[in-house]
Amino acid sequence: MSDARVNFLDPAVRAAPHLVYARMRRESPVCQIDPAGIWAVTRYEDVMTVLRTPEVFSSEGSAAAFSPPWLDRNPLLGAMNMADPPRHGPLRALISRAFNTATIHRLEPLLRQVAAQLVPPMLERREVDLVHDFCQHIPAAAMMALMGLDPAHGARFLAWAKDFADLASIALDENRQSEIRTDLREMEEYMNGLLEERRRNPGTDVISDLIRAEIDGQKLTHEELMSFCFLLLPAGIETVTHQLALMLHMLMTRPELQEQLRAARSLLPPFIEEMLRYDPVAQGLFRMTTADTTLGGVNIPKHSIVMLVMASATHDEAQFQDPERFDLDRPGPQNTVFGHGIHFCIGASLARMELRVALEELLSRAAIVPGVEPAQWRLSLAVRGPAVLPAEIRAV
Template identity: 50%
Template sequence: MSGRINLLAPEVRAHPYAVYAELRRNAPVCQVDPGGYWVVTRHDDVVAAFKNPQIFSNTGMRVATKPEWLGHNPFADSMIGQDPPNHTRLRTLVNRAFGPAALARLEVRVRQFAEAIVARIPEGQVVDFVDAFTLPLPASVIGELIGLEPSLHARCKRWADDLTSISANPQDEKRREEIRATVREAETEMAAVLARRRREPREDLVSDLLQARVDGESLGDAELMSFMFLLLVAGLETTIHLLGHCMRFLMARPDVLERLRADRSLLPRFVEEVLRYEPPVQAIARLTTAETELSGVRIPAGARVMLLIGSANHDDTRFPDAESFNMDREGVNNLPFGHGIHFCLGAPLARLEARIGLDVLLSRFSRFTSGGPLEWNHSFTVRGPRVLPVVAHAKP
């Protein structure tokens, strides 16, 4: 026993914010279980670390996602695991393909997907909303984004789950082989997409990426593959949990639901407050390159650090009355999407999916009630319901 707080203990997972508040007051930077990570809990310290990639490096992710038993993993080499100058070059190349034009194209498709998915939800009976809504919408959007045929969209979740479980140890040989098979399968399908778009470019992200040039330089084949793996991992689980948290608030707060039904233009405000109150990404990992200090606490060089966005978003010094859910707060809080050079590339897309998905749901259903106990996922970094039983009531 280390005597440290275990952030994966079931009672902490169910109510993490009281534990974070205690840490902010009494141990704003300290080591926790599992893994002995150094957690940073105060808003200003989290922002300071995000702003200092020289000391708080992203390279730890590469080591964690490419263990010896796996050998090859395009995700490990993606830009999220890189520091400048490599990160700067890759980010500049992909930025352009991810701009407002791409988003406008996707908006139409997001609505089509949402309408088809919501039309299939049975009314008046208990339904697992993860299966019925929060998973299929982002899976279709990510599948479309990386150019997969619709018949392959349902595979995205298994691929992403396998890729994100790589750093969890120990893994038995059967599980390791499953993960190796997933890497091969995903890579084969994505290579086929790249080859098709090379032959016949379309108006889509993959075609734009193939044509992206900065100072005459383009993305190499391995870099393109790594970026597609990154989109799959970064854009799926996160958005699933954002939608899951939105549903939790719609069920728990009939007053909020009433306001949204009366005025759909409030949906973006609602989504922002859900992102503050229940950020799907609770913690972001960094590796210190030198000894440093935050809130007067010395952190050694080579320390594995977790910046607790979940705690920063409940810091009263930044958000007055932080424990109340209040969609009338002024100003946008971008911390749920990170800060600085690695700020989430998909933030506008995630917001769009939530706004449109909820809009389509509210067009068909008048209210949502709980259909049974929620089950939380089991992860330090990403938080959301794994099972979410809901009864959706049709409009009278």
């Protein structure tokens, strides 16, 4: 590659990043990128090395990525995904109890109903934005049900979720920065009220479960509960919204694959797994070096922010045969999109269920083709997906 740094927030890179990632794996698998001179790690083995050595690559890098200088306060920074051992273990043990199989099964009928109800209005309009009209509503319904939130405030929850994804975009004008600061203060006030209400009147939601939960007499503090609320709501909405949009974008451009899935629902799980490899929403996980270290033959200074480019690791030719081919029968290494080891995503099973249900309900009722206008892509280091996905929808 040339000496010029790749800008990961260049709209052209966000729209079609895999050629850039492939070149980086060949020529500079560990290197600095723009914005901000972050260190990018693009090969599978190097990514796994970082994930397996939290003592050298601290999860505090995630906190740094979501705490830009213009943001005065962010309760998210105490969340478990930004904690290292030994603090991480007790937090995860308490929180994991809320993400059991029974909870996921309980949510499926609700999400199926939500997805089914979204399709008829789209069929009436014909020309739709699949992100706004379909994708965002399934994970929003899941998070509201899981946390016991009032659906009347759904628009606020969606706006807060977008704010958190935008924190990792770095290139925001002053008006957007001011808007995010105001929104996060509003979200903190809302969540404080929610926690107080659940303490007085506990229910069957995950927040009530976490308030009650104990391990060896230890409970989550108010600050830890607040951090979890700030993590769960936006992460649960944004990631599934954009992963679903990426899947629908693929199906619009591959009508034969769309028909294949419509004819055989049994192919949906392998389709979801291959999409999580082929075009994952999670572009990067962030870490911070605790000491000067060497990775892939490159020296990285202490206190550097390191971005694990997950979407590149899942296309690494050294691990995946013919990685640019979309293959429903693909064998291969474990998918890294949900992380690895102590930081494996506790919501992975829930996310897979949401994606499956949304696809089943939409494809059983409608065919989708590209709209007149092209997709518009999110400009974020953390997630990649269409911000707007124009489509024409037809009954089947």
